Amino acid sequence: MRQLSPRATLHTIGCRLNQAETALLADRLKRDGYTLVEFGHPTDLLVLNTCSVTVGAESDCRHLVRRTLRHSPHAFVAVTGCYAQTGAEALRRVPGIDLIVGTQYKMHLPDYLPTPATLQKPAEPQVLHARSIDREDFVLPGTGDYEATRANLKIQDGCNFMCSFCIIPFARGHERSRRLDDILREAQALVARGHQELVLTGVNIGQFHQGTHSLLDLIQQLEQVAGVERIRISSIEPTTIPMELLDYMATSSKLCRYLHVPLQSGDDRILKAMNRRYTVREYVSFIEQAVRSVPDLGLGTDVMVGFPGEGEQEFANTLALASDLPFFYCHVFSFSKRPSTAAARMRNTVHSAEVKARSRTLSELSRAKRLAFYQKHIGRRVKVLFESRDVTGRWTGLTGNYIRVAVSAPEDLSNCLRDVTITGAMDGLALGHLAKGDPLS
The missing domain is CATH 2.30.30 (SH3 type barrels.)
Structure with missing residues (x-):
């Protein structure tokens, strides 16, 4: 017999944007009468928000479904997120999955669930999927449900940059922005729930625009929301950050002096093969400008190891650049061959043992740089x-x-x-x- 109030578990694999969307789905399920329980506890409904950036993330999805069904064999399992968009047919073959919801329908997933009173596993999974994803500016229902003091605020989705290794344009579609009035509505609601810091998130947030309003315009309007103490920019492409934003960051009392700016490689040949939109010299110039403009800037980055054709010299160039630039941490990850991407067709793959060794080297550098940055603040x-x-x-x-x-x-x-x-x-x-x-x- 089911509980009077059905239990729902939501679990996120992947990025901060996925976390923001899961929080919005959680808010809707609570309003629909579900009691939210932590992952790993008995549940009546599992909503799994997936990632497709790496093969490992897709494997995690299948593992988490099996793990849930071991302790909750009758749980209704709904899978959404990027893997539901890029791997719907593969998910259809995973035993125990009941609903697969692609990107186009993701934020309306609760509408496609059975009612809480009739939540039963069907004989066959239902698949809601469309190859075409809306390109128009959008609004989002509800307010993200967060226990943490910081709240993610989705402002943008999709990407047009088409980096050769990245599957996200196929998973999330073309870039589009959230309507300004809807962002401000959720910001006000999040502050009313007690959140003092808002973390702006999206796929390519530097491309945010609403009519004549830029990312900087949005930040300035968010600062006027009563109760907002901090606004933090999440990962942002270096080619999308104007000097005006750096100048504003240097003087604002609410915009955090922090940037996470992906590097990916410190070698020009590899950057070109990745279809990144800058050279090493251009990237270094931007970082130097940012550090000059913003006192005590906290600077992080992403670095990929094992991209096809990355030899010893190319990696040495990346290691030297990551060491020289004033990052205080590096998020290090390995190249993962993704279907439909240009890099999936490239040869000269790097042996897995070498990829692991390079990853360890960069991770050790990252730990040392973080410690040095922290030590620099002793006494402050x-x-x-x-x-x-x-x-x-x-x-x-x-x-x-x-x-x-x-x-x-x-x-x-x-x-x-x-x-x-x-x-x-x-x-x-x-x-x-x-x-x-x-x-x-």
Whole structure:
């Protein structure tokens, strides 16, 4: 017999944009009468928001379905996200999946579920899929449901850049922007729920435009929303960041001094093969300009290893550039052959053992650079938006430039923005105490 209030589990594989969309689906399911339970607990409904960036992400999807059905064999399983768009036929063959919802219908997934009272597994899976994806500006239903102090705010979708390794244009379609009034509506609702930091997210957010309104115009309007303390830009392409945005970041009290700017490779030949829109010199010029313009900028990047044709010299060029530039972390990931992409047809693949070795080398560099960046802040007073206690009982949170800070304090600091003096640093964490003059110090 089902519970009076059916249970729903939502699980996200992949990027911050997927997380934002899952949060919107969670909000709708709660309004429809579901009780949300954590993944791994018995449930009546599993909504799996998938990724197709790598082969591993697709494998994770199939594993998570099997894992859920082991403890909840009668659970209705709905799969959406990028893998549902690019691999619908493969998902149709996975035992236990009941509903497959492609990109065009994703945000209306709850409309295609049986009613909570009649939630039963069908004999055959239903597939809602369209090759053509809308190109028009869009609105989104509801307000993202988040437990964290920070909330993701989707402002854009799709991409026209067509990097040779990337399947996302096939999974999400052409670039399009969310209507400005709808972004502001959700921002106001998120603040009303207590979120002080909004993280702007999309596939290619630097391409956001609404009529004559640019990304900078959007940020300036979001800063006027009462209760917004911080606005953070998520991953953004270097060729889409105007000087005006850097100048504004340098003076704004609410726009975080943080940029995650994908590099992918430090070799011009590989960048050209990737169909990236810059040379090494152009990328370096942008980074130097950003660091000059924005004091104490927190700078992160993505680096791909193992792209076809990446030999020892090409990797050495990437390693040297990643070492020289003032990143304080590198998100390192391996090339994954994706169907329909230009890179899938390229030869001169890199041996998996070499890919792993290169990944380890870059990851070690990233850890060292993060520690050095944190150590540079010892003795400084910074503002930290606290989130939760860690396993040791310390309160942890983030600075505007993305340093994770831990302090010991008996008070409840959850969702509190406090001044902290940084006193030390360790791998992945800065240590500090509430600054003198703070009400709780």
